[in-house]
Amino acid sequence: MSTERITRKQREHLQHRSEILQTAMDLFARDGFHNVTMQAIAEASEFSVGTLYNFFRNKDDLYRALLSENVAQFHSGLQNALDAPGSETEKLRNWLTAKIRLFRENIAFVRLYYSETMGASFNVKAGLNREMLAKYEDSLAQLERLFAGGIRRKVFKNLDTRYLALALDGISNTILFDHLEKFEDREIDADVMLSLLFETVLIK
Amino acid sequence: MSTERITRKQREHLQHRSEILQTAMDLFARDGFHNVTMQAIAEASEFSVGTLYNFFRNKDDLYRALLSENVAQFHSGLQNALDAPGSETEKLRNWLTAKIRLFRENIAFVRLYYSETMGASFNVKAGLNREMLAKYEDSLAQLERLFAGGIRRKVFKNLDTRYLALALDGISNTILFDHLEKFEDREIDADVMLSLLFETVLIK
DNA sequence: TAAAAATTTGAATATACGTTCAATAATTGA
DNA sequence: TCAATTATTGAACGTATATTCAAATTTTTA
Numbered sequence: 001m002s003t004e005r006i007t008r009k010q011r012e013h014l015q016h017r018s019e020i021l022q023t024a025m026d027l028f029a030r031d032g033f034h035n036v037t038m039q040a041i042a043e044a045s046e047f048s049v050g051t052l053y054n055f056f057r058n059k060d061d062l063y064r065a066l067l068s069e070n071v072a073q074f075h076s077g078l079q080n081a082l083d084a085p086g087s088e089t090e091k092l093r094n095w096l097t098a099k100i101r102l103f104r105e106n107i108a109f110v111r112l113y114y115s116e117t118m119g120a121s122f123n124v125k126a127g128l129n130r131e132m133l134a135k136y137e138d139s140l141a142q143l144e145r146l147f148a149g150g151i152r153r154k155v156f157k158n159l160d161t162r163y164l165a166l167a168l169d170g171i172s173n174t175i176l177f178d179h180l181e182k183f184e185d186r187e188i189d190a191d192v193m194l195s196l197l198f199e200t201v202l203i204k
Numbered sequence: 205m206s207t208e209r210i211t212r213k214q215r216e217h218l219q220h221r222s223e224i225l226q227t228a229m230d231l232f233a234r235d236g237f238h239n240v241t242m243q244a245i246a247e248a249s250e251f252s253v254g255t256l257y258n259f260f261r262n263k264d265d266l267y268r269a270l271l272s273e274n275v276a277q278f279h280s281g282l283q284n285a286l287d288a289p290g291s292e293t294e295k296l297r298n299w300l301t302a303k304i305r306l307f308r309e310n311i312a313f314v315r316l317y318y319s320e321t322m323g324a325s326f327n328v329k330a331g332l333n334r335e336m337l338a339k340y341e342d343s344l345a346q347l348e349r350l351f352a353g354g355i356r357r358k359v360f361k362n363l364d365t366r367y368l369a370l371a372l373d374g375i376s377n378t379i380l381f382d383h384l385e386k387f388e389d390r391e392i393d394a395d396v397m398l399s400l401l402f403e404t405v406l407i408k
Numbered sequence: 409t410a411a412a413a414a415t416t417t418g419a420a421t422a423t424a425c426g427t428t429c430a431a432t433a434a435t436t437g438a
Numbered sequence: 439t440c441a442a443t444t445a446t447t448g449a450a451c452g453t454a455t456a457t458t459c460a461a462a463t464t465t466t467t468a
Contacts, residue, residue, distance in 0.1 A: 034238035037425060058428065112324035115444045118315060163379065167400045170378030174370040177322070196371045200403035241455060252417045263456065
């Protein structure tokens with residue numbers, strides 16, 4: 001898009017901003033929004049409290065930015081995986097592989113995301129939850145279209161696409177959480193997850 | 205066990221206690237721990253702040269009691285379903301039916317539970333998270349034994365029982381959340397969820 | 409029925425924390 | 439080199455809220 005030149009100043013500013021956000025993310029994921037003070041974020045990111053307020057209007061704003069930007073990144077990571085060419089089966093494998101990678105790369109965000117969306121959320125009032133929910137629905141809709149395509153081409157059985165999308169999402173969630181919870185570093189294979197659903201899905 | 209007589213006083217005390225807890229649950233599930241004040245719980249439960257402190261040492265203690273007691277109830281609900289006699293398939297259906305009922309009956313608790321266990325939790329310090337995790341592991345272990353039994357009796361394919369348990373849990377979670385999120389009141393059928401996994405599992 | 413015991417009340421207290429902003433430091437440009 | 443501009447600092451302030459406890463109310467006992 002834009003080919004504007006970015007000054008070193010601006011580059012550094014962005015760098016500092018994202019350092020603050022990443023530091024805050026780790027703290028929030030470990031202790032929860034209300035148990036992390038601006039003081040703590042300042043100390044951990046090696047800035048002063050005042051400086052945080054030059055980057056973000058207030059604590060809510062910081063938190064919102066953090067969630068919003070990571071949701072966007074997560075969502076586009078999944079989207080790209082589905083956009084790559086290939087058969088329905090290959091696309092599903094790509095999608096799962098991308099999801100595995102995204103979970104591993106940013107488990108702190110994943111924790112935050114699920115605790116915000118599943119349950120009580122300080123963001124109900126703000127539009128953030130709506131935004132996150134919309135992206136989730138979009139993801140599901142894309143999966144549904146994929147399954148529908150497979151059904152049309154007669155490689156998948158004619159099952160409810162909504163349930164298929166939910167099932168795939170659910171299977172991958174629990175298995176990924178189980179692995180990451182245990183700090184298991186052995187590779188998680190997309191095919192293991194796919195296989196749990198596939199004999200139900202594939203036409204032999 | 206105990207056949208001791210319980211006085212009206214004691215009965216009322218327990219009644220009041222559980223009214224407070226249920227009221228608090230709804231508030232916590234809607235707004236999150238830190239956005240619910242003791243004042244708000246007092247008003248909603250029609251007691252004064254001071255009285256809350258006669259029932260619970262402090263706010264943390266109230267919250268802990270609330271989660272702990274509901275986790276226990278949830279857990280034993282699932283356990284009982286598996287203890288009923290029947291084939292592996294029937295037991296799985298019982299388990300799912302019980303889970304559906306428990307979700308519907310106490311969606312507030314379910315929200316709280318998942319946002320506490322998935323993500324950042326104020327309770328990491330206290331032993332509550334450990335307690336909840338232990339009960340979850342126990343549930344999974346029971347499911348695994350069930351699958352293992354089916355495999356031994358040659359009604360199920362010889363698949364990794366851990367993954368099967370996780371998959372069933374994951375499928376039911378996403379589908380249940382999807383339904384309850386949308387306030388859909390049409391019945392959720394255990395068989396729909398089972399069928400998503402079963403063609404993978406059953407030996408034809 | 410009245411004293412004693414138990415329970416409830418909510419105003420007062422203490423504290424923790426988000427936010428501000430005047431002072432200081434660092435950077436830039438002439 | 440030295441103004442001028444920009445960025446950083448953290449002590450001070452105000453507010454929100456968890457907790458306490460003396461007084462008021464209700465219940466029990468004799």
